[in-house]
Structures are given as C-alpha cells and as structure tokens.
Amino acid sequence: MAYNKNLREGISTGSCAAAAAKGAALKLLNGVCPQSVEITTPEGRVLTIPVLDAPRGCGVVKDAGDDPDATDGLTIIAEVELGGGAGDITFAGGPGVGTVTLPGLKIPPGEPAINPVPRAMITEALRSVIGAQAAKVTVSVPGGEETAKRTFNPRLGVTGGISILGTTGIVRPMNEESILESLTLELNTHAAAGQEIIAISFGNTGEQAMRKAFGFEGRCAVQCGNYVGYMLDEAARLGFKRALLCGHPGKLLKVAAGTFNTHNRAGDGRLEALCTQAAIAGASPALVRELYECVTTENAMRIVRDNGLDGLWTALARITAKRCTDRSFGEMPAEAAFVDNDGKILGVSDGAEALAAALREIN
Numbered sequence: 001m002a003y004n005k006n007l008r009e010g011i012s013t014g015s016c017a018a019a020a021a022k023g024a025a026l027k028l029l030n031g032v033c034p035q036s037v038e039i040t041t042p043e044g045r046v047l048t049i050p051v052l053d054a055p056r057g058c059g060v061v062k063d064a065g066d067d068p069d070a071t072d073g074l075t076i077i078a079e080v081e082l083g084g085g086a087g088d089i090t091f092a093g094g095p096g097v098g099t100v101t102l103p104g105l106k107i108p109p110g111e112p113a114i115n116p117v118p119r120a121m122i123t124e125a126l127r128s129v130i131g132a133q134a135a136k137v138t139v140s141v142p143g144g145e146e147t148a149k150r151t152f153n154p155r156l157g158v159t160g161g162i163s164i165l166g167t168t169g170i171v172r173p174m175n176e177e178s179i180l181e182s183l184t185l186e187l188n189t190h191a192a193a194g195q196e197i198i199a200i201s202f203g204n205t206g207e208q209a210m211r212k213a214f215g216f217e218g219r220c221a222v223q224c225g226n227y228v229g230y231m232l233d234e235a236a237r238l239g240f241k242r243a244l245l246c247g248h249p250g251k252l253l254k255v256a257a258g259t260f261n262t263h264n265r266a267g268d269g270r271l272e273a274l275c276t277q278a279a280i281a282g283a284s285p286a287l288v289r290e291l292y293e294c295v296t297t298e299n300a301m302r303i304v305r306d307n308g309l310d311g312l313w314t315a316l317a318r319i320t321a322k323r324c325t326d327r328s329f330g331e332m333p334a335e336a337a338f339v340d341n342d343g344k345i346l347g348v349s350d351g352a353e354a355l356a357a358a359l360r361e362i363n
Helices: 013-030 116-130 144-148 176-192 204-214 228-237 249-256 270-280 285-292 297-306 312-327 352-359
Strands: 036-040 046-050 052-054 057-061 075-086 089-093 133-140 197-201 221-223 242-247 334-339 345-348
Touching: 013 036, 013 046, 013 057, 013 075, 013 116, 013 133, 036 116, 046 057, 052 075, 075 116, 089 116, 116 133, 176 221, 176 228, 197 204, 197 228, 197 352, 204 221, 204 242, 204 334, 228 242, 228 312, 242 249, 242 312, 242 352, 249 270, 249 297, 249 312, 249 334, 270 285, 270 297, 270 312, 285 297, 312 334, 312 345, 334 352
Parallel strands: 089 133, 197 221, 197 242, 242 334
Antiparallel strands: 036 046, 052 057, 057 075, 075 133, 334 345
C-alpha cells in the first residue's frame, strides 16, 4: 500500500515490546537498564529505540508517528525471567495487555493478545542477549485496559487490554488520496497491456488465497485494500469488461450487504447479510440468533459448516456479484467468490469459474 512519505513513521507495539524485552534482559545481566537498544524489524530494518527503566524490567513509549493510533503514547513494559537452562521463550500478559477469549484469531483462547509477529520479534531480540536460555516474558501496558475500549478488541473477544500488534514493526501513516492514486495507477498498467478482465482481492493474504484457489500464476490481479467500490468504479472507467472479486467472508460479506468501503469504521453488515440468507435457507430462529451473536467471522463460518449450510456461500456470492454489477449499471459485469485464508473455495457466483479460467490464461 502507498503511504504519505511526508508524514512521520512510527513503531508498532510489537517493536516496542521487543525493545523493552531486550532492555529488560540486558538489565538482568548488567544490573542497569540501557538507554536504548537496537532491534531488527521483519523487513530487515534496524531500529534504535529509547528504553526507560521500570521497577521490574524496562519500558518503551509507543510513538505512532503521524498515524492516528489509539495506543500512541502508551508505555509498553517487559519483564524477563530467565530459566535454568536452554529452552523456549514463553509469554504472559500483565496489566493492560488483553487476553484472547474466542477462537478465530491468530492467537488461541486463553493466551495473552501478543500476536505471532511480535512474539517472533521479542524472541529474536532476547536470543541476541541470552542465547538459547529459557525465559518468560511478561508484557504489560499501564492504561492499556482503558485504551482498549477505544479499539475493536471488545468486539473481537479480547478482554482486559490492548493487543500487541504489528506485521512489519513500522507504523506507516496512511493517506487516502495517495492510496487511491496508487490503485488507479496499478489498474492503468493492466489496461495499458490490453487486459480487459481483472481479478480483485482485498490484500496480500487475500491475493495469495485467491491465487491458490483458482490457480492464478500470471499478472491478472490487483488489490483494493478497503476501497472495493473505488476499484470497481475505476475498472469500469478504464474499460475493463469483467471483474472477479474474491475474498474471505470477513470482507466479502460486507460487499454482499452493500458496503463498498470495508474499513471497520465505514460500515459493516456482515452478520446481517449472512443471517438473512440463513433464514431464507430455512435455518431455525435459534441458529440465526447464534450466527447473529458471533463476535468473529471465523466463528460464523464454523457454525455454517457444522450445520450443513455451506450452500449459503454460493447464494451470497451471487448477491455480491449482482451488487458489484449494479454499481456500474451493468457496464462491467462482475463475478464473486468466497474463499478462506487457506485458499479453499466456499462459494462462487454463476460465471466465476469461467472467468477464472480466462484469467488463468493471462501471463
């Protein structure tokens, strides 16, 4: 995704936790908390991060740069306890770090909400200091429980605090104008190559799942981020004849409900779309209620599967395709496909497979 290079970047809570943990380990060995430490992000960038002394470890103040991040200014504290010999690094959540209570997230229920990439960053930072020695890392965030009320953690079943997040270690301030410009530019490159059909996914994970599901290998696909409506409009304007929109139910259900900006603050309707079709298909009121009360889309998908309602995804794909086609007043017919993150096809609209076959021919 494009971002505004004139805005100041920040560091993720995962980077903060990794730096705090490294500082805490150095404090254990040397008796003094360092003023700063170096960590390496998943992208290979080396960051020098200021570290603060804390009563039982070290802390790092989250700096989100120019991004409007709810966690900006919080102090991420890590406490490190060393084991007696070689072993794993384990994680615990202190005050202000949430606990996962529902399935369907990247971390299983009962675990502190420290995501996989931050865990890997913390592990790498600690290994640089303690080698193969076993250790327990406790991450806490003063004020995190109150801050979490201004995030989507309560809706995701993460209770008691914030999540320690970040896939790149860096917070890049997003600028909508530059994002939309980059989407148009990418579409232009496909149009300039004489392409008249296009596959659209929401992001990297979605594109990988789509390519696996349909066997796409060529340069036939673009990503739209949250801006699916904008991408459909631009594709029609640029003269594309057909489009295949493919995504996980967590995103595509929003489009089925008529929401063409899938950012969580712009709109939703996922459960409403799913429950409506479940009721039409004859699901009992109790089952519809169970679906409606799901906190995560993954939970709803499990209920659909366990109750033999897999046909809902085909019905919803047809609805999604119609909404996308109607958006261009039929100028650019669209097909839709629901897939999971493993690339399994859940349901497709009537012409999706034929369009996918044509897309596979693009080099």
